[in-house]
Amino acid sequence: MREQGIPTSQQPISQSQNASGRAYDYEVPRAGGGTEIKSVQQQTLDSSHPGQGHWEAGNVKTDPVSGEVRNNQYGRPKLTNDKSKADYR
Amino acid sequence: MSYDRKWLDARKHLGRHLAELGGLFGRSVGPEELITLEETEDIRLRSKEIALSPTWRRSIRFEDRRADPVVDLVQRLHQSRSLPVYVWTALSNLCGLARPIPLAQFNLAFDFNVNREGIVALVTSDLLDKLIFDFSVQNGRRELEIEVSGDHWGRVEPLQMLGTW
Numbered sequence: 001m002r003e004q005g006i007p008t009s010q011q012p013i014s015q016s017q018n019a020s021g022r023a024y025d026y027e028v029p030r031a032g033g034g035t036e037i038k039s040v041q042q043q044t045l046d047s048s049h050p051g052q053g054h055w056e057a058g059n060v061k062t063d064p065v066s067g068e069v070r071n072n073q074y075g076r077p078k079l080t081n082d083k084s085k086a087d088y089r
Numbered sequence: 090m091s092y093d094r095k096w097l098d099a100r101k102h103l104g105r106h107l108a109e110l111g112g113l114f115g116r117s118v119g120p121e122e123l124i125t126l127e128e129t130e131d132i133r134l135r136s137k138e139i140a141l142s143p144t145w146r147r148s149i150r151f152e153d154r155r156a157d158p159v160v161d162l163v164q165r166l167h168q169s170r171s172l173p174v175y176v177w178t179a180l181s182n183l184c185g186l187a188r189p190i191p192l193a194q195f196n197l198a199f200d201f202n203v204n205r206e207g208i209v210a211l212v213t214s215d216l217l218d219k220l221i222f223d224f225s226v227q228n229g230r231r232e233l234e235i236e237v238s239g240d241h242w243g244r245v246e247p248l249q250m251l252g253t254w
Contacts, residue, residue: 061207081206082206
């Protein structure tokens with residue numbers, strides 16, 4: 001979370017859970033003004049790491065024209081490709 | 090955001106924006122090819138007023154982005170509506186859109202790391218049709234989701250699935 005600029009003390013603005021795990025969304029200040037939405041997501045269904053879930057954090061991916069959020073096959077917001085990953089310890 | 094703030098942001102990210110456009114155009118792109126922030130914002134607002142339907146999506150391996158079915162799809166889109174396209178990334182909103190180019194000049198061989206967001210949209214200059222390349226790592230594999238929408242392009246026969254994807 002720190003790597004993505006999300007204060008660990010901050011409360012999420014929303015949280016959800018589906019087959020791939022839990023997700024927490026945070027509204028954080030955007031560099032240069034305004035705010036942006038970051039998401040921290042549990043990934044339990046990553047078939048490339050069977051039985052080894054992990055967490056991912058980053059900016060929510062949006063359509064650059066409309067601003068609409070891009071969702072993955074589980075209906076969860078996709079993260080931009082500069083996301084961070086942390087394996088379970 | 091104030092005009093000064095926008096201008097400073099545009100200056101700050103201009104180099105990265107032009108480098109991204111270079112990767113997407115397959116040639117170097119200069120600042121003289123960008124339209125102003127005001128024109129960009131005007132186009133963006135007008136595009137949001139248009140309902141882009143119908144829509145279809147297909148996911149393929151990122152490595153297959155230059156495969157024959159994808160090249161064929163681009164040709165069929167061009168035949169369906171042959172207007173030049175705006176190549177739109179997140180930085181286009183900060184630094185200004187590049188002037189539209191022929192769809193055939195878009196570089197399908199773009200690198201996976203061409204931008205941080207992993208998404209680029211191609212919008213016809215009349216704002217009625219849109220093609221999105223959304224690339225990311227899903228389940229450890231590099232995936233390219235192709236989304237086609239609009240009154241003309243959305244009716245083009247969808248891409249057939251490739252290989253074992």
